[in-house]
Amino acid sequence: MIGALRKELLLQWRTRTQFMAVFIFGATALLLFSFGVGPNAEILRQFSAGFLWLGLLLSSTLTLAESFHSEMENRALEGLLLLPADPRALYYGKALANWIQLTLLGWALVPVMVVLYDAGTNRLPSLLLIIALGAAGLSAPGTLYGAMTAQIRAKQTLLPLLLFPLIVPALLSSVKATSLVILGDPMHALGSWLMLLGAFDAIYWALCGLLYGRVVED
Amino acid sequence: MIGALRKELLLQWRTRTQFMAVFIFGATALLLFSFGVGPNAEILRQFSAGFLWLGLLLSSTLTLAESFHSEMENRALEGLLLLPADPRALYYGKALANWIQLTLLGWALVPVMVVLYDAGTNRLPSLLLIIALGAAGLSAPGTLYGAMTAQIRAKQTLLPLLLFPLIVPALLSSVKATSLVILGDPMHALGSWLMLLGAFDAIYWALCGLLYGRVVED
Amino acid sequence: MDYGNNRFPRTPYILIAIGVALFLTGSYFGLFVAPPERYMGEVQRIMYVHVPTAWNALLAITFALVCAIIFLFKGEFKWDARLEASIEVGCLLAFLLCCQGAIWAKPTWGVWWDWDPRLTTTAVLLFAFLGILTLRKFVDDPVKRGVWSSVATIIAYVDVPIVYFSVRWWNSLHQLQSSPETVSSQFYIPLRVNAFAILFLMTGFIMLRARLASLRLAQEVAPPPMLAEEVGETA
Amino acid sequence: MSEFAIDAQRLARRYGRRWALADVTFRVPPGSVVMVAGRNGSGKSTLLRVLATAIRPDNGNASIFGFDLVKQREDVRRAVALLSHYSYLYESLTAKENLQVTADHLGVSRDSIPALLDQVELGPRADDAVATFSAGMRKRLSFARVLMQKPRVVLLDEPYGQLDPPGFALVDEVVSALKARGTTVLMATHQLERGAQQSDLAIFLEEGRLQWSGKAAEAPLGATR
Amino acid sequence: MSEFAIDAQRLARRYGRRWALADVTFRVPPGSVVMVAGRNGSGKSTLLRVLATAIRPDNGNASIFGFDLVKQREDVRRAVALLSHYSYLYESLTAKENLQVTADHLGVSRDSIPALLDQVELGPRADDAVATFSAGMRKRLSFARVLMQKPRVVLLDEPYGQLDPPGFALVDEVVSALKARGTTVLMATHQLERGAQQSDLAIFLEEGRLQWSGKAAEAPLGATR
Numbered sequence A, B: 001m002i003g004a005l006r007k008e009l010l011l012q013w014r015t016r017t018q019f020m021a022v023f024i025f026g027a028t029a030l031l032l033f034s035f036g037v038g039p040n041a042e043i044l045r046q047f048s049a050g051f052l053w054l055g056l057l058l059s060s061t062l063t064l065a066e067s068f069h070s071e072m073e074n075r076a077l078e079g080l081l082l083l084p085a086d087p088r089a090l091y092y093g094k095a096l097a098n099w100i101q102l103t104l105l106g107w108a109l110v111p112v113m114v115v116l117y118d119a120g121t122n123r124l125p126s127l128l129l130i131i132a133l134g135a136a137g138l139s140a141p142g143t144l145y146g147a148m149t150a151q152i153r154a155k156q157t158l159l160p161l162l163l164f165p166l167i168v169p170a171l172l173s174s175v176k177a178t179s180l181v182i183l184g185d186p187m188h189a190l191g192s193w194l195m196l197l198g199a200f201d202a203i204y205w206a207l208c209g210l211l212y213g214r215v216v217e218d
Numbered sequence C: 001m002d003y004g005n006n007r008f009p010r011t012p013y014i015l016i017a018i019g020v021a022l023f024l025t026g027s028y029f030g031l032f033v034a035p036p037e038r039y040m041g042e043v044q045r046i047m048y049v050h051v052p053t054a055w056n057a058l059l060a061i062t063f064a065l066v067c068a069i070i071f072l073f074k075g076e077f078k079w080d081a082r083l084e085a086s087i088e089v090g091c092l093l094a095f096l097l098c099c100q101g102a103i104w105a106k107p108t109w110g111v112w113w114d115w116d117p118r119l120t121t122t123a124v125l126l127f128a129f130l131g132i133l134t135l136r137k138f139v140d141d142p143v144k145r146g147v148w149s150s151v152a153t154i155i156a157y158v159d160v161p162i163v164y165f166s167v168r169w170w171n172s173l174h175q176l177q178s179s180p181e182t183v184s185s186q187f188y189i190p191l192r193v194n195a196f197a198i199l200f201l202m203t204g205f206i207m208l209r210a211r212l213a214s215l216r217l218a219q220e221v222a223p224p225p226m227l228a229e230e231v232g233e234t235a
Numbered sequence D, E: 001m002s003e004f005a006i007d008a009q010r011l012a013r014r015y016g017r018r019w020a021l022a023d024v025t026f027r028v029p030p031g032s033v034v035m036v037a038g039r040n041g042s043g044k045s046t047l048l049r050v051l052a053t054a055i056r057p058d059n060g061n062a063s064i065f066g067f068d069l070v071k072q073r074e075d076v077r078r079a080v081a082l083l084s085h086y087s088y089l090y091e092s093l094t095a096k097e098n099l100q101v102t103a104d105h106l107g108v109s110r111d112s113i114p115a116l117l118d119q120v121e122l123g124p125r126a127d128d129a130v131a132t133f134s135a136g137m138r139k140r141l142s143f144a145r146v147l148m149q150k151p152r153v154v155l156l157d158e159p160y161g162q163l164d165p166p167g168f169a170l171v172d173e174v175v176s177a178l179k180a181r182g183t184t185v186l187m188a189t190h191q192l193e194r195g196a197q198q199s200d201l202a203i204f205l206e207e208g209r210l211q212w213s214g215k216a217a218e219a220p221l222g223a224t225r
């Protein structure tokens, strides 16, 4: 699995301009949301958590699609499977790499959100932790579906199509937790939200790892 | 140009399942926006126009990317240019086809919006017209940038990146007009918004057609 | 491999006939015999289809999960056909559920839609499984199609209860849930009858639909036209 | 100047820092068949792509029947047809539809399509999507596409690649027919014997530079071995 | 059963409604070199991909050294290496890094990489990204990838394709070396003479069916022309 992770990180490093581009995309999305809602500062602040996660979600499909683009160009993934490489190792390598990238992306979007939506917080470590946990919830099923959709035509379309409904619980909990951090948490509910998010992550990471082999083999 | 349009429509017809997928994607996006905002029916209704256009915008990047995917797979576009085919004919063929598809998509999303956001209207013909005009504003620059970004790596990322800022004026006018139709138009401002939108469309369609040749040639 | 039997399918039609009969009976009781509800009045009668539809939609999707798991282990195409059929019927029921619910919600709550756990879960379920149906349209290879939709079904199914709970948690701080009413026995009979009516209808439709899918699959997975002549050997 | 079909002067093309084609000068009289040979990565495909105006030259220039490669691109394109490493085909369209698209954009009639498909032995597969084609079948269809253009100069990049032996013969026939019609042919290939047999002239490239040029019959076929 | 390197029984594979491979039965004793020939679209690539477990057979089965293609896929994969039409390379990684990825996943040492790169004459380009490689250079790198796997059975799909004449010689050398080591080689090619010279046995496919099989020396090379 270390070999697989190393490969992923190397690939990501080679296409690091991509990261920059995805970040700008995410920031643009945040900007557009504020246009969509109109110039109401209070409402913007109130929905900032939701918009942050929507922005991250939309960016994530780009990251995921790109991550399988390299695999599919010359069927490199098939090449690895025929060596044989363990599909589970390949899955966890890629899912981890995607998780890292999404987490970094989410962290990078925080200042953008703060500036655009006036949504500051004094609980930054909690926010970063929430983003990491939420990103884990995106990357696990995202990597699985990315593998599936990369093999067919119309990949850009089908990936979000399949992924978005699934993401709802992770997204909801992340949004909720983030808004507690931003808007204040009078009832100390944050801990239970983080637990919930962690539980989703555990379920997805286990389940998707099991099923990946079936998806990438003919 | 008729040949070019015919080719585009044939390609779209062959990948017509794609249309279905983009539609479901758009509907899912609308659903997700409502999650992002939370369970507040009144606010949802108020923002419904913005969300409709955001959903359409996101879907449009899929349509556009897919439309250049077929061109780039075996460099079919280069093949046509070497015949030689007139780049302007190629551009208008593709832009028209994309416009048709986006308009249909927007129309199909209207009922979804009405149900999800409780955003009914009794001025349906105006709404459909706004969507057609707004879609024209998306497809003209979208087709140009689609061609540009399809030639480089990380296309899925760069396309929205370049496109979004450019689209903002057309998008804002569309949102404004749509919201007037949904939420009521006491000051009869709709007409002037439609004029504005029409003007943007005219500029984009003329300008992008001129630039296309430069973009697709080495 | 099982390509589905080729007898004329009588069972599904019988089931559908029973379903229609039951449905007419149940609806008669629901519409004319049961008293109107105290607060909501006549609109409430929609409950007699709404609740059975909900139960059966969940049942259809659960059956889809069973098919998915069996297909992954056994690889028999009849399970793929059943998977497709039950997802399709499940989606149809979920869609009807949303429509009925929306019709009910407008006079009751004043809006077509609200984001309470049940509704959200239904919407997510509908979209998730619509996505799977769309995926199936894009995959030409029957084996891949079967495996992928099974995998997606399993994940989507696990997802649905999670959504339910997370939405409940999410809303619990925002607003109170509409209180569940105690169901009196006058409402009980038509509800039960209709539940069985839709169950029969659903089973009938799934069987018919699965048969159709089997027939199409039979062409896709038929064995090759074998050569009669002896084949050479290299040795 | 226009007495030559191809007149390349100090043609050069770079990718990043590497010169894929450096300072290549040669002339081809109309109606000749020219073999372009060289090691892997020596710049054959680059040369053909530059001459077809698919990529611009970074230095030097060339003219095709007197038309300047850069300034009279449209005219060059009307005169030249390229069989590239890329197939230029739409995967989701059928063989016939692909040729129809080409015909529409060329402004020629669609009537010749069935005959062309038969010529490259794809008649029975005319209504199958290109996505289902094998490597050689794609090559054949691209070939039909080139023939439809009725060009004055044909640039063939590895025409024998992926074809089966009857396909080799087909290419040979087509080249002879083109030659008989007075068409100029430039053919990049690794099948030196076969290529030399078909050709009048030969060009050998090495690391983007012209290493040898002259009569095909006198070409040092063994030297690059 | 395990006395054969490859034992294919009524192998068949379909794409949609078309049988790309129908009812192919043959056996290959260990250590032999087998040429697979046939027209474009006759199913050569499909056969090799099925034997390499890249795609499943839809009917029939085969075993590689007694390992079942479907049920013992891992073992088959450990025994077999495939040079495919697809290069299996990461475009954005360099030649060296591509081989490193392969080595890591194979669990072998990275030390042999420079030697392998030199063998396929890519030493000077080791640190260039594959995206900048010409057609033949990619083929060479894929070849190095196959050699790294040290397989018991090698499946080569058009090994001569896109290579230059010294590349042909390289392939011949490698095949001889593999044979000397006792490796079984299956080679799909259109270069019938060259292939037959290298091979002990030959298989001819036609529309997915086995048309002829026997000693390579006795193969009807002219018949498919």
Ligand code: HEM
Residues within 6 Å of the ligand: C047, C050, C051, C054, C055, C097, C098, C099, C100, C101, C102, C104, C105, C106, C108, C112, C113, C114, C118, C119, C121, C122, C123, C178, C179, C180, C181
């Ligand atoms: C899994 C899905 C669903 C289940 C199990 C379900 C079940 C039920 C049950 C048992 C009732 C009757 C209880 C009562 O009278 O309060 C009810 C009422 C109702 N349902 Fe559903 N339902 C589901 C989905 C939906 C959907 C998608 C809608 C769409 C808007 C909807 C709208 C309503 C409305 C408006 C009422 C009456 C409201 C009220 O009594 O306050 N339901 N549902």
Ligand SMILES: Nc1ncnc2c1ncn2[C@@H]1O[C@H](COP(=O)(O)OP(=O)(O)OP(=O)(O)O)[C@@H](O)[C@H]1O
Residues within 6 Å of the ligand: D015, D016, D018, D019, D020, D038, D039, D040, D041, D042, D043, D044, D045, D046, D047, E131, E132, E133, E134, E135, E136, E137, E162, E164
């Ligand atoms: N798109 C590209 N980007 C960067 N470098 C390239 C590109 N295409 C080709 N090159 C480089 O240019 C040189 C010439 O490549 P070209 O494809 O012309 O060779 P070739 O003679 O056609 O080789 P082959 O026989 O393998 O097809 C090579 O060194 C190659 O690495």
Ligand SMILES: Nc1ncnc2c1ncn2[C@@H]1O[C@H](COP(=O)(O)OP(=O)(O)OP(=O)(O)O)[C@@H](O)[C@H]1O
Residues within 6 Å of the ligand: D131, D132, D133, D134, D135, D136, D137, D162, D164, E015, E016, E018, E019, E020, E038, E039, E040, E041, E042, E043, E044, E045, E046, E047
């Ligand atoms: N992915 C695919 N989808 C559908 N049909 C395919 C696919 N790949 C191959 N085929 C069909 O299967 C048959 C055999 O193809 P295959 O690639 O095995 O031929 P081949 O002998 O390798 O030909 P070539 O010499 O041209 O490489 C052909 O009729 C082809 O059209």
Ligand SMILES: [Mg+2]
Residues within 6 Å of the ligand: D044, D045, D046, D085, D157, E134, E135, E136
């Ligand atoms: Mg080349």
Ligand SMILES: [Mg+2]
Residues within 6 Å of the ligand: D134, D135, D136, E044, E045, E046, E085, E157
């Ligand atoms: Mg082949």
